[in-house]
Amino acid sequence: MFSLTACDKQTKIKQDGLSYCTEGSPSSFNPQTATSNVTLDATTSQLYNRLLFIDPNTQQFKAGLAIDWEISEDRLSYRFFLRKNVRFHQTDYFTPTRPFDADDVIFSFSRILDKTNPYHDVSPTGYPFFEGIELDQQVQALVKIDDYTIEFKLVRPDSSFIANLASDFSVILSAEYADTLIALNKKADIDNLPIGTGPFKFKEYRTDNFIRYQRHDDYWGDNAKIKQLIFDITPNASSRLAKLLTQECDIMAYPAASQVEMISEHDRVSISVETGLNVAYWAFNTEKAPFDNPKIRRALAHTINQETLLQAVYYNTGVNAKSILPPVSWAYNPYLKSYKYNLAYARQLLTEAGYPNGFSMDIMALKSSQVYNPDAVKMAELIQSELAQIGIEVRIIKYEWQLMEKKLQQSEYDSYLLGWVADNNDPDNFFRFQLSCNAINTGSNYTRWCNSEFDDLINQAVTETEYIERVTLYYRAQEIIQQELPLIPLAHSLRLHAYTSGLKGVETTAFGGINFINTVRQ
Secondary structure (H helix, E strand, C coil): CCCCCHHHHHHHHHHHEEEEEECCCCCCCCHHHCCCHHHHHHHHHHHCCECEEECCCCCCEEECCEEEEEECCCCCEEEEEECCCCCCCCCCCCCCCCCCCHHHHHHHHHHHHCCCCCCCCCCCCCCHHHHHCCHHHHEEEEEEEECCEEEEEECCCCCCHHHHHCCCCCECCCHHHHHHHHHHCCCCHHHHCCCCCCCEEEEEEECCCEEEEEECCCCCCCCCCCCEEEEEECCCHHHHHHHHHCCCCCEEECCCHHHHHHHHCCCCEEEEEEECCEEEEEEECCCCCCCCCHHHHHHHHCCCCHHHHHHHCCCCCEEECCCCCCCCCCCCCCCCCCCCCCHHHHHHHHHHCCCCCCCEEEEEEECCCCCCCCCHHHHHHHHHHHHHCCCCEEEEEEECHHHHHHHHHCCCCCEEEEEEECCCCCCHHHHHHHHCCHHHHHCCCCCCCCCHHHHHHHHHHHHCCCHHHHHHHHHHHHHHHHHHCCEEEEEEEEEEEEEECCEECCEECCCCCEECCCCEEC
16 A cells, blocks of 8 residues: 655655745635735635736736726726636536636626625625725626626726736636535635636645645646645744745745845845835724824824834835835825934823823734734834833734734724735725725724825826826825824835745735746756
């Protein structure tokens, strides 16, 4: 009787696959329902395709499941011509009987938009990205023209619409699989046992341990170079590094900034450094006293020593933030002035706001390293030390993302350290999802800050076609954020990955995604 030992399995992976040490478990295997980069990394580019995507090198839109598209003169109709002969995954739990067509696009978006769709309420988390961008208020109708042509009809022109369809969340699911699950009374499986058209298909998941994928040999494009892909779930950065150095992992997600110098000294390990479209910030529950007072928030802003944060937390793998938009964004306002580190002035503002003796507060921080913040707990400790000097006592509460997200949605917090990684290259992506009034209702504006002028500006910006007009509107929107400070921008981080030197073709984007379709071991 033949058996495959653990050592044999590891050898087999080394021969025809690779192992990626990721920092956490996905919350779902459907990015439509998710918010975390961990989930997007594990799903979007591995399991699925979108109608179109953004080329990571040129930042231009490229054909995906749509081979071409047309936009009407009034910018209210977007017609997509779909790719033929695209095959869905065949797995142990589903065998497709037809190729991808318009019905799959209709289902994928109707599930989100149509409250009567049998799958609309299946996800307990809803569709945070699409709710945050108010997709249901953008799309008037989704029409099937024929089996390989669909058309989105919009309520009003929206300059961010095409970019949102290219985001990591806008994946296409199988309508046939959905119908099969209804017949089996297993609708929840659609988000947990995934079926897509991507270069890899789902094989196995052991919670908080690993995810196993196999190559999709009927992929419509060039097949992936590797046959097996393992996501090794390792939350601790030191443990990820140890696995990389002992060759248990081929690629390490988000090495700690403090590890970069040491990694660079190893001959067998390389490190990739790229500019990221991201921001780390300190945000507040603006419906809760004393954080409902902008003067208090400004006082707190003057306690931040950004240079110390960059050195102690980022080890100089980031840059100071003055806006939630990073400097590489075309809408970044370079005329914003940052709040200077000034404890005496912070104390004066506290006195003017009625808190001469300070107060007590909580800061929630993620335990795990993130793209935008390599060590939120250490950052919280540095802020805690500064606030103590002006009479503010801070309790730091450390969470994994799933529990922190629950606390945020229930508004059970004073403040939190979090951030954002752009899903596309349109600036609306930074503003609407996190800070619009509607995003309070949809559950993604955790600050609960609502400013009508700000909302008017970002709504007007997406209807504009002239570049200079959009820039002017976004400049003003950034000024309002700086004045009101529902959140304090802290830093923009570089995107880091470490990998064994023999690997080629690991593709990462400024938006935070990772793609292994062209990865090869040399």
